[in-house]
Amino acid sequence: MTNVNYFKDQFSALQTSDPNELLTGIRKENFDTFSRSGLPTLRQEEWKYTNISSLFDKDYEFAADQEISPYLLSSLEEIRINGHQNANELVFLNGRYSPSLSAVRSPESQLVVLPLEEAIDSKYKALVAMHLGQSSSYIKDGIHALNTSFIHGGLFLYIPKGQQLLHPVYIYHLSDAGQQHTLSQPRSLIYVEAQAKFQLAETYKTLGTCESFTNEVMEIVVEADAFVEYYKIQNDGPNAHQTNTTHIRQMEKSHVHTVVLSLNGGMVRNNLNLVMDARGNETHLYGLSLLRGKTHVDNHTMIDNKMPDCYSNQLYKSVADDASTSIFSGRIIVQPDAQKTNAYQSSKNILLSEQASINAKPQLEIFADDVKCSHGCTVGQLDEEALYYLRARGIPKEKAEVLLLHAFAADIVDQIKLEPLQKYTEKLIYEHLTVS
Amino acid sequence: MLSIKNIHANVEGKEILKGINLEIKPGEVHAIMGPNGSGKSTLASVLAGREEYEVTEGEVLFSGKDLLELSIEDRAREGLFLAFQYPVEIPGVSTTNFIKAAVNEKRKYQGLEPLDAVSFLKMMKEKMAMVEIGQSLLSRSINEGFSGGEKKRNEIFQMAMLEPKLAILDETDSGLDIDALRIVANGINKLRTPDRSILLITHYQRLLDYIQPDYVHVLYKGRIVKSGTKELALELEEKGYDFITESIDQSANV
Structure with missing residues (x-):
């Protein structure tokens, strides 16, 4: 202690x-x-x-x-x-x-x-x-x-x-x-x-x-009616640990778009809280963790729908290699007043090693009756058929895997709307996946 | 070019190929026909190197090299091309980047410099015209949302780009309407050269109306039971496979 x-x-x-x-x-x-x-x-x-x-x-x-x-x-x-x-x-x-x-x-x-x-x-x-x-x-x-x-x-x-x-x-x-x-x-x-x-x-x-x-x-x-894009890029050394909380309060018809990208690091915990304090908000949360070594990344999201007519969509993806750990825990609260809430959540994961681990925990707490909420989670391996197809065209196994990992990451990277930042992250991801 | 000697192969412990022998010389077009379940696609997969298929006996020489010793990617880089019966959709990987990677991997294997952007583009344009495929398909992810015909055309386009010594076309005609079949077959015909060999795997004779084979073989229960020239295909079309299979089954029962 x-x-x-x-x-x-x-x-x-x-x-x-x-x-x-x-x-x-x-x-x-x-x-x-x-x-x-x-x-x-x-x-x-x-x-x-x-x-x-x-x-x-x-x-x-x-x-x-x-x-x-x-x-x-x-x-x-x-x-x-x-x-x-x-x-x-x-x-x-x-x-x-x-x-x-x-x-x-x-x-x-x-x-x-x-x-x-x-x-x-x-x-x-x-x-x-x-x-x-x-x-x-x-x-x-x-x-x-x-x-x-x-x-x-x-x-x-x-x-x-x-x-x-x-x-x-x-x-x-x-x-x-x-x-x-x-x-x-x-x-x-x-x-x-x-x-x-x-x-x-x-x-x-x-x-x-x-x-x-x-x-x-x-x-x-x-x-x-304000619009916020928030991007977090985590690519620090194995001696770099983190707990961070981003607490966002949304007023009427505001729009929030976030992407959290985690590559290298030690033990990392990201709390992302969204509080819907007025009606008609739109929120998009994306996450991508490409982990190896002993990197441990725990993404924790919380959306508190207090008022009606809010839309939120979450897509968190991760790849865990070596002895890394990826966690996604997404909590959605729909308060009694928050009718017509639309809240979607999805977590897609690829496990590349027997020592790696992936945990996904959706939590839906719904106290209103006229709402649409869904959550889904998948954990799998790289698509063997796709690997075979790429290799049958002469692309070596390791490169084929990198291509497929890039493809897996692509729809999150696309969500980085700030163009120079998108280029920057593409380069980081390229280096991260190629130098292994 | 390709010499298959007494190949036996298992899938999940079940023997599918039971001693196949086949010689394909440079520039020859061979068609392998046969009823469903006879082992046609298994033969294609064994040659391409699919890992679930276990070869238990026999050998395959490809341009003098022991094919079965090579990895999937090395077989491709040596000049073997398999046009898939069911091309895989790979969302997120652009078709153009993928083909560029494949072309340059092969060049690297041959000790050549990678193609620069201009030469690659020029080659693309040329081959696109040859197999009648549009730019719009190639800027999309690999086969994602392609129709059956578009997928098959994309296979032939990849064949054109990779310029293989031996192309194995696994039921390339399946699922194609008559127009798509004609386009695909035209593409293949344009890719025939005096030293490129082609192995056509097909269930129906209709593909052979467009692509004239030098030899036709009938595969049944894991063995080639009859070989002949293109007239054999016509005979099969007319009489069905039964005229061969029945006599085989009878002699087996004797």
Whole structure:
């Protein structure tokens, strides 16, 4: 078990050094939760396949603030996503937003970027107060509370009404595990005003060879008729572990489209929450995990349909090779008021090795009577007939397998609507599948 | 070109081929006919290298090489081509990319440089005209949503692109209407060369109206029971398989 005293000391120190009234209150409440519940264990139903508490056998510490070095800059260069020249590039270093490493390229009339603390001291204070920490009412476990206990150095984004943001936002997370096992806890709040359009992609990189644990929480509010595309690319080292929560609140007739791509990494848990707080929303969630080695990726989605007429569709695909583990757990709640809900969910998986494992767990909780909900799950191998056909044309077995894996991945990659990002992920997937 | 000597083969422990002998010389067209269940498709699969088929006896020489020792992909790269009876649909793999990969794998095997984009395109255009297949089919995923005739035409197109030494056409005529049959047969005829051999596997004589074989063999119960020239096919069409099979079954019962 992790060093509780360390977190206690750090918590007291932070409350003193950053005595912001709003934040100290939220932190205190969550640190109480953390102290009470500790880290999640396999005994908790929501965590039954992912034993993150085992990772904390190692003593993780927060990294101190560090100077911007050529080493940091060159590492940053390595994860920059295609099309970055035209993107707003925002960097978190060891879990804290770094304005000096970031480049905001859109005018303020289209995109407001502020450190979270500054946003609290600005005209956005009421917005932050209303929306920051809402995810805590949905996720009450210790790891989520641990992030919220230490909100500091966070990021606030605001997209004004009707702005069709031309330049996407790319968020790069750098964690330096060169000297110690590093715990990074990025936190952000994004407010997308009515009728605005916003595209966001996040990716992660760990430096150094000690272990890194990124424990991220991002809250996104999508106002009426707004459109949000959210992409997460996970392709970090085997020493890079993650729990992250993306908590999205959708207002009337808004549209959310997400793709989570997981390639390399250590133990990864992705929580994706969608709260339908008004009627007529449309939501598309896609996931693709192409795993090998000992990579463990647990995708956990939750859609809470509180209001009528919402449509959601989920398609999560995974390939598990070697001793990797892929998990998809999708929960759909249809509240009594949420009549005419359409909610579909599908999980398709390919198991390539006897040591690999795949778990899929749909959970439908329906309390309204006029709804359409469905879920489906398949686990199989590569199509033998297709392999034979390709080989009969002279394509060697290994290449034929790669072709079929690409084909399996293709319909998810197609869902990346941001063209430079799609090209970037195609290249990542190509390299990932070819270098094995 | 191809020399099959006393091949016996099992599927799931059951013996399907019971001693096949066949010699095909460069440029020859042989037709193998026979009633359903006689082992025609098994022979095609054994030659292509399908893994569920176990060869228990005999040998096959292909251009002097021991064919049965080669992997599926090496057989193809050596110049053996199987046109599938039921071409597989492979969603997500573009037909063009797949054919390009196949052509270049073969070139690599032969120690040649891969074709550049321009030469590949030129070759595609030429062969597309030859077998009457449109660009729209080739930009789709392999066989996905193709009609029966389109699938068969795609097989012949792949044959044209891969320029095999020996093409085995497994019931390429099945499921085709008369127009599609004519297009497919025309394509095959255009691919006949003095050194390319063709093995036609068919149940019906009608394909042989379009593609004239040099030899016709009748396969029955895992053996070639009668061989002849193209007139044998006409005789079969007229009298049915019974005129041969009955005499075989009688002599077996004696």
